[in-house]
Amino acid sequence: MSHCIQFEPHIHSQIDDLIAIIPKKDDKAYLTLLIDKHQVQLIGGVKENLNLITFEHNDAWGLKKGQWSLCATSFIQLWQLTNLEKHKAPFALKVEYHKDTPYPKVDNLTSETGRLFIEAQPPKEAHLAFQEKTRQLVTQKVSTKAAQAIIEVADTYRPFDTFELDCKQQVVKVERQGVPTPYDLPESFEPEFDLLLNKQSLDNLKQLAFDTSAEHIDIYMDDEQAIFSDGQRILSSSLASLKDYAQKQEIEYETKARLIVNLIDFKKQIDDYRSNAKVKKANQALIYIDNDCVMIGGLTEETGLHSYLDVADSKTDRTTVFRVNLSELSKIRLQDVITKKTKQMKVQFLKTTQGDYKLGFYNNINKTHPYAYVHDVEYAPQEIARMQKEKEKLDALINPEGQQIDGIGFDDV
Numbered sequence: 001m002s003h004c005i006q007f008e009p010h011i012h013s014q015i016d017d018l019i020a021i022i023p024k025k026d027d028k029a030y031l032t033l034l035i036d037k038h039q040v041q042l043i044g045g046v047k048e049n050l051n052l053i054t055f056e057h058n059d060a061w062g063l064k065k066g067q068w069s070l071c072a073t074s075f076i077q078l079w080q081l082t083n084l085e086k087h088k089a090p091f092a093l094k095v096e097y098h099k100d101t102p103y104p105k106v107d108n109l110t111s112e113t114g115r116l117f118i119e120a121q122p123p124k125e126a127h128l129a130f131q132e133k134t135r136q137l138v139t140q141k142v143s144t145k146a147a148q149a150i151i152e153v154a155d156t157y158r159p160f161d162t163f164e165l166d167c168k169q170q171v172v173k174v175e176r177q178g179v180p181t182p183y184d185l186p187e188s189f190e191p192e193f194d195l196l197l198n199k200q201s202l203d204n205l206k207q208l209a210f211d212t213s214a215e216h217i218d219i220y221m222d223d224e225q226a227i228f229s230d231g232q233r234i235l236s237s238s239l240a241s242l243k244d245y246a247q248k249q250e251i252e253y254e255t256k257a258r259l260i261v262n263l264i265d266f267k268k269q270i271d272d273y274r275s276n277a278k279v280k281k282a283n284q285a286l287i288y289i290d291n292d293c294v295m296i297g298g299l300t301e302e303t304g305l306h307s308y309l310d311v312a313d314s315k316t317d318r319t320t321v322f323r324v325n326l327s328e329l330s331k332i333r334l335q336d337v338i339t340k341k342t343k344q345m346k347v348q349f350l351k352t353t354q355g356d357y358k359l360g361f362y363n364n365i366n367k368t369h370p371y372a373y374v375h376d377v378e379y380a381p382q383e384i385a386r387m388q389k390e391k392e393k394l395d396a397l398i399n400p401e402g403q404q405i406d407g408i409g410f411d412d413v
Contacts, residue, residue: 004061040063062095130236162241173250196221253358256351279300357377358375
């Protein structure tokens with residue numbers, strides 16, 4: 001009687017994900033197979049970063065109950081050498097049992113002229129311990145849709161090292177280069193629970209949430225691991241990088257200029273400004289601010305556009321100019337805050353205690369934390385005189401008679 005483990009096409013992508021976390025040159029890495037009367041469980045990974053895949057088997061496979069491990073690099077080699085026609089064909093792992101040992105041999109053709117065999121070894125204790133741990137976990141059950149919503153919010157803040165949801169404070173905290181930065185939640189997003197994950201753990205949650213057909217995902221977190229399961233697959237990752245997270249200080253800002261902008265008009269003006277190919281290629285703009293107006297202008301010599309921005313109010317302790325990255329500015333997701341009730345948004349130029357500048361966007365005029373930032377911002381006082389001259393030229397064209405103009409481009413707050 002022939003014996004085999006049949007990997008059906010619907011789990012091939014799961015196998016791909018599992019072997020992807022195993023270093024290709026790690027000759028000490030193993031995959032462990034646990035076989036009972038009805039199921040096969042495949043476990044693999046590195047240290048706390050382990051995956052477990054469960055699938056049914058039937059009598060036709062001729063499998064015996066057992067627990068054994070295979071050299072991971074050899075299995076990966078076999079997996080990659082076997083022509084699966086882009087994962088549309090089943091893959092049968094041929095198993096040969098021995099009379100004198102509970103550990104079988106895998107022996108497969110890799111092509112018409114090639115053969116690869118792997119002698120099974122005793123099951124790895126770390127894999128057995130992980131399987132036992134997952135059986136005893138007390139988890140939090142979350143709807144798959146809720147998990148997907150979390151991922152969609154988190155993706156807007158990448159790149160980051162740590163991602164936190166704080167329901168009590170109604171903020172997202174994102175850590176980059178050791179500094180947590182708070183953001184107000186998008187108004188359309190209502191998280192059901194607190195969450196603190198590093199990048200790898202969040203990537204695991206994303207992988208499971210968007211691949212599974214299950215309606216719910218089980219979540220477990222302790223000081224060492226984050227574990228996610230949809231009932232068929234379990235993904236885990238280390239949380240060791242979060243050990244000192246609670247002691248890290250949030251970034252603090254000083255407000256250097258405050259604008260109240262009309263959302264849709266502001267977005268359109270920025271898009272119109274970037275429509276010039278040379279301006280877009282330069283990818284920089286100067287924003288001139290005083291307590292009467294806000295003007296955007298270019299750094300290009302051959303051609304350029306200077307235009308008043310449609311703001312409802314501007315406040316600054318002195319006339320000032322900032323250089324802003326246009327590409328970052330254009331990617332701010334204004335749709336997250338545009339509602340029937342919201343027509344205006346607070347925008348502030350902020351200075352950190354380290355001397356860096358940011359442009360913060362707030363989804364409510366009264367909110368303390370921005371929901372998004374432009375990070376590539378520079379204080380440019382050396383450009384004030386030039387921008388004032390450009391402003392004078394613009395005013396002269398708008399009002400050639402030299403009459404005083406009240407509130408060009410502004411409304412009362």
